[in-house]
Amino acid sequence: RYAAFGSWQAVIAPGRTSRNVARKSALRWRDTVGDTDVAVMAGDMGVERLAGLDVSGNLGEGAYRLEAVASHPDQGHDYAQLVAGYDYTLVDAVFPRGLYLGIEYFYDGLRAATLPLVSNDRWVARTPSQFALLTGYDIADLWRLELSLLTDPIHRGLFAMPQLTWSLSDNVSLLAMAQWSRSGAGGEYAGLPSLYVLRLDWYW
Numbered sequence: 001r002y003a004a005f006g007s008w009q010a011v012i013a014p015g016r017t018s019r020n021v022a023r024k025s026a027l028r029w030r031d032t033v034g035d036t037d038v039a040v041m042a043g044d045m046g047v048e049r050l051a052g053l054d055v056s057g058n059l060g061e062g063a064y065r066l067e068a069v070a071s072h073p074d075q076g077h078d079y080a081q082l083v084a085g086y087d088y089t090l091v092d093a094v095f096p097r098g099l100y101l102g103i104e105y106f107y108d109g110l111r112a113a114t115l116p117l118v119s120n121d122r123w124v125a126r127t128p129s130q131f132a133l134l135t136g137y138d139i140a141d142l143w144r145l146e147l148s149l150l151t152d153p154i155h156r157g158l159f160a161m162p163q164l165t166w167s168l169s170d171n172v173s174l175l176a177m178a179q180w181s182r183s184g185a186g187g188e189y190a191g192l193p194s195l196y197v198l199r200l201d202w203y204w
Contacts, residue, residue: 006031015046022046030054047074062088071110079109085132095137102134126188127152142167155187171203 001007008029015023026043036057043050052069067083085104091097108125131153136146143166150159163177177197181189 003031005037011043026050041069045071048072059086060088062086080107081109082107097138100134100136102132104132104134106130106132126186126190127154127157129153130188150189152183152188155184155190157181157183157187157189159189159192173201175199175201 006029008027011024011026011028013024015021022045024043024045026041026045028039028041030037030039032038036055039052039054041050041052041054043052049072050069052067054065054067056063056065058064064086065084068080069082070078070080072078083104083106085102087100087102090099090101106125106129108128110124129152131151133149134147136144138144143164146163146165148159148161151157152159159179159181161177161179163175165176166174168174175197177195177199179192179195181192181194183189183192
């Protein structure tokens with residue numbers, strides 16, 4: 001760290017051939033420029049050379065973020081991946097506790113055409129574009145309701161995950177969650193089963 005918000009970071013991971021995990025090394029710089037947080041990264045991930053950029057800041061009454069990475073593999077074509085999002089909390093007479101709203105866009109220039117869907121080194125998607133809507137609201141002092149919606153417009157796919165959290169005490173919470181999805185053949189959410197979860201969390 002060379003300033004209050006500025007720093008250099010270096011990471012080296014040896015990898016493990018038996019688990020198909022490549023050796024990785026990366027150098028990252030981050031700092032605050034005006035009201036904007038900026039980070040730049042360059043690295044070597046096995047057979048790929050990467051360069052990335054993270055930017056986040058305030059826009060209007062909300063916050064934006066942008067994460068992008070460009071890759072140059074030893075084999076195959078160059079590709080880029082990008083995530084852009086915006087968060088906003090609406091407070092008015094209808095939502096006095098504050099309704100959280102978030103939107104995200106994910107672009108994957110790699111997709112799964114050239115890699116297996118399960119990879120230990122990277123996020124792999126079946127479709128190049130996905131959109132997300134995230135909402136959350138404290139319906140009572142100890143109860144919070146959240147909903148995550150993901151869409152795959154190319155395959156007309158939709159993924160929904162509502163969840164309700166009850167804070168029983170300072171260190172105990174109960175979570176009820178479900179997930180449902182639909183998708184055309186070959187879509188991002190094709191084959192995902194409906195899932196229902198009841199989870200008790202205890203922190204100490």
